[in-house]
Amino acid sequence: MRYGDDRQRHDHALLRPSPRAPTCRLVPTGSWGAVSRFDCVVIGGGAAGLWCAITAARRGRQVAVLDHAERLGKKILISGGGRCNFTNLHAGPENYLSDNPHFCRSALARFTPEDFLEAIREHGIAYHEKKLGQLFCDGSAKQIVAMLLAECAAAGVTIMTSCRIDQVVRSPDDGFSIITSLGVIAGGRLVVATGGLSIPQTGASDFGYRIARQFGLPIIAPEPALVPLTMPSQEQLDELSGVSADSEVDAGGQAFREHLLFTHRGLSGPAILQASSYWRPGSVLSIDLLPGHDLSRLLTAARAHGKLLVSSAIGDLLPKRLVQRWLGRNGGDRPVATLSDQAIAALHAAFHSWQATPAGSEGYRTAEVTRGGVDTRALSSQTMEARDLPGLHFIGEVVDVTGWLGGYNFQWAWASGNAAGLAV
Secondary structure (H helix, E strand, O other), X not given: OOEOOOOOOOOOOOOXXXXXXXXXXXXXXXXXXXXXXXEEEEEOOOHHHHHHHHHHHHOOOOEEEEOOOOOOOHHHHHHHHHOOEEEEOOOOHHHEEOOOOOOOHHHHHHOOHHHHHHHHXXXXXXXXXXXXXXXXXXXXXXXXXXXXXXXXXXXOOEEEOOOOEEEEEEOOOOOEEEEEOOEEEEEEEEEEOOOOOOOHHHOOOOHHHHHHHHOOOOEEEEEEEOOOEEOOHHHOOHHHOOOEEEEEEEEOOEEEXXXXXXXXXXXXXXXXXXXXXXXXXXXXXXXXXXXXXXXXHHHHHHXXXXXXXXXXXXXXXXXXXXXXXXXXXXXXXXEHHHOOHHHHHHHHHHHHOEEXXXXXXXXXXXXXXXXXXXXXXXXXXXXXXXXOOOOEEEOHHHEOOEEOOOOHHHHHHHHHHHHHHOOO
């Protein structure tokens, strides 16, 4: 079982190891000689893994974080357009999907957005609410990574980068031994925070799922989530690429009102990304292109305006290209005065209830997160620990808990990391 690349180098100076925690020495794979021992080993140096390590180390635990990358926090750095949407003020259990929907309640209740904001304020990071409770750095996502690394240094966390993992085994003393390119790392507790499959260019892999399967934990089939959807070629919507409109998108009974963006491949924008987590292949999206308006009433009232065209009657409500394309799909532009009640009803349905059947999604390449993961029925909601294997914990995106777009997944990372960090 490998995590990382043989050719990567070890950047040992990223953080100085704690005086209590021995520096990891290179030991040939299979040699059980020089072993670096810690109370807890965290695999994965993303948001969840680092926050777990900080929480545990503050409690006096000797903690090591292992990551295959040269630098930590790649997904943090690209999040929120480079400004990191680090939490959402309204995060609650209802904002998360899981095959076991009540699992997230405990961790979210014990570590709230306000708890994370305390750390943000302590480090003097300026932030703002963009909309709908979404909090972003005023400056850069680099500030969040810098804060996490500073907190790791202050707490004495040892961080080992460019660390390829060849094998994870259960030790005779009921701890864990991780055989790596840097030697054997032993921990009484092991926390898996390796993330999901989304955005593979950041180094995402199925490593966490493989660890879970190795120790007998079930997996809810992973799928791309918060992802743009593709449309069949016969829809012929290419000419609308780049057009955006306020819309309400319903998938599986869950509706989201945000902007919808037409792309050369299909549909994107916040409304579609949100709905994509509830969409299933072959199912239909119901899209209201005029939420908050009543097209039937508007057109009926406009009949009195003589030669006024439908496009003019609704021209202030939607982008011109979208209006013309939709009218072309539904009888063309014409004077409102010529519309029968039946024609008005048809236009109302066309704009307010577009039934779109996507061909698929753009996949993990552009997915914000991965839906599915380690089945939470096999974990304790209090500690993130495997019920049948004491000492093994799973946190963050690798777990079958998926948040909405807008800072919810970061809040799950902080909350689940906190839960495990208080238990290890």
